[in-house]
Amino acid sequence: MASLLNELPSFSTLLAAYGSLTAMAMLIRTILNEIIPKPVQKFIYSKFSGLITNYFSSNFTFIIEDRWQAVYNETYRAIEVYLPTRIDPSTDKLLVGSNDPNNPTAPLKQNIPADSKIIDEFEGMTLEWTLHVRESDKCFIPDKKCFHLTCKKTVRDLVEQRYFPHIAKMAETILSKRENLNIYTYNQERSRWESAVFKHPATFETLAMEPKLKQSIMDDLDSFMGRKDFFENVGRAWKRGYLLYGPPGTGKSSLVAAIANYMSYNIYDLQFQSVRNDADLRRILTSTTNRSILLIEDIDCSRKISIDRVKVKDKQEKEGDSVDPGVTLSGLLNFIDGLWSSCGNERLIIFTTNHKEKLDPALLRPGRMDVHIHMGYCTPAVFRKLATTYLGIKDNKLFGCIDDLIKNVEVTPAEVAQQLMIKSDDPEAAIQGFIEFLNMKKDEVGEDVIQEEEAKDTKEMKDGKQSKKHDETETGSIYLT
Template sequence: MMVELIKSMFQAITRPIKNLINCYLRYLAGSPSLTDHQHDSKLDHHITLIIEDNNVLYTATQAYLFSKFKIDSVKIHIGEGKVDDLYQGVELKWRIFIDKKNSRNITKECFELRFEEKHRDLVFDSYIPFVESKKRILEMFTYSDCYMTWGAKSLDHHSTFETIVMKEELKRGLINDLDRFMRRKDFYTRVGRQWVRNYLLHGLPGTGKTSLVAAMAKYLNFDVYSLKLTEVVETEYDLRRKILGIMDNSIVLVEDIDCSLEGSTVALSQLLSGLAGFWSNGEARIVIFTTNFKETLDPTLLSRMEMKIEMGHCCFEGFKTLASNYLGLSDETHHLYPDIKRLIGGQAVTPGQVAEALMKSQDVDVALEGLVRTLEMKSLVSNKI
């Protein structure tokens, strides 16, 4: 019973905090990821922390150092990636290096943080969480056929796993699946498989497919590359050129896959071959396909999906999430909640339709009254039909 309680408590902790806990536990256990503090007759004891490229802390560190110190990636490869940071009067020495001598013989970039042992509590309790908070601004990339390159803009979508309208059981299952996938780099390397996972999001327009993509990107701290197939692609080489321009640790989004294939010269086999064939650098990729009509998809495509997620209509719990997002309402009961609960349970309304009604006024009563009228109108039309 106690084991299950501890397990459930740990699962409730957010992933960044888990990383810090694991990091500190590895330090206490003397893991090779954290070298033992060294002693020099001319120096105090020092602790050297090695951050490998397999967690969110690595990504946050990369964003923090590259943005603050404008480090040139070329210098890293010639061993010049060294910077000194100052935090609350404490000097911290960073080194960025390419590790070619690890046990798995995999070339990878690592960060080394060195500091005096007497500042250990400050570093683990304050500095590392500070670096963790400096995650870079995510970007959405679209391809320009005119310039033959990917162009970027900020991914400023508001959705996160905390704000998205989604069945709680399905949401927890997806988060667990993402966590498990991100922990299995060594497995994919050992068996010689590409570190890629395919997801299919299906449901009617307005059910939250795009919002879920944004939530997944923020959770993983991955940029999103929107791969559109409706434009004319003359050869399979053109498709591969696009795919090869996609950076490491990212999400590839193929929206409306059923319609995209109809309007493109690229065949399904070419698309799947292209997406499966370019992951050659050992980094993680997520490929997300979306469709409004799952039943129209080719069985070959469906067989490639590791997880199929149906985004459904809005239930009362989903409405309360949206009411919190758009109107700032907590779990406190509003006098219109019983009417909304009765009406929304029998009507096929999407989260997008509910959100649209709630956005019509910042006044809580006015917005909820408008939603009630919308639901009553749908009920009237449904009954007539």
């Protein structure tokens, strides 16, 4: 035993050996730092640490990114809806706020901030969620978002087979019971849709429109909602295009709001000024959800969209190929009726314009704008609806006089509503004031202009130039293509 102890190295010898090894390690580290670039070092370290972690760890992580290839990830959407319902006192931090400007005292909405952990229990499994956000260094590229779901390796298959389908069903139930609709606008600087609560009071009940036209629109919407199998059987995308056209103030925006409330669809209000090019347009449009309305107002004001494609091509040839065309008509058509139209279901695409004649014929054909709704000037029936709404009366001895004037004066429902609102607390005075307003407009137009228009309409009727497909009235028509 004594001889064995004598053979062991002394403490000073061990200390000297340790010092030599430390010096050698520092020398090797210095040489490696000089020879191997920093990015390569980080890559080697991440791979090495990852291998060690995977070997010794008993956990498995699912990563769900916000986009899946070229479209928005529907699994990510479902998780966004589901996870706020799993917030409990153990959550370490929360994102709270409100986007309802009409009710500042409404209860705060809760959401998941970046790097916050949410614990969920499902069928005896403990599951940990974390939202990760990677900010982009380019303003036109959106931030990268993804959820991490950590579970035990032993329950990985169970999570895939039972937990993810459970999230999808719960999200669908939550969305079907939503009380508030949202209206979205696209933020070009942040490259994402931003929402606000949509609480427009317009409904088909309050809408001032010819009863026949109103019922036709409601019947068409009901038919669209119940024809999922039909669209699949005939090989068409489950969508419907509407064109609302007519003079300003005839109720186009109110009709859009009434449709949204009737269908319980969110609205995506797209302004082409915020879109850079066709590729950007595809990414923006594929970020919209199912059961929604894509609204493109005053499409005739977007010159590159409304004018004929031949003119655009001629202009590009004159200015040179280097000119960026921006958003083109072809890019829009490819989404609403091309191969990209299949990226989504149960959608309404609504265009509005004051000048239908300025639109390219390619936009107007069936499959793109399936329903053409003419929003015209006020008629006696529309006036009575407005009088009931604003004055609370259904009949008056002066209504006959107003009927005769409205038939000969072009006045929009918006103008009628404004006149009735001035003295809404005194119906008699309001009606008298409205008659004076109509007479003033009649004098401005002049009897000769009115007679000329009447003669022109009569001649067109005799010549049979009006389309038999139109069920025209002075207040509007619906044209189903």
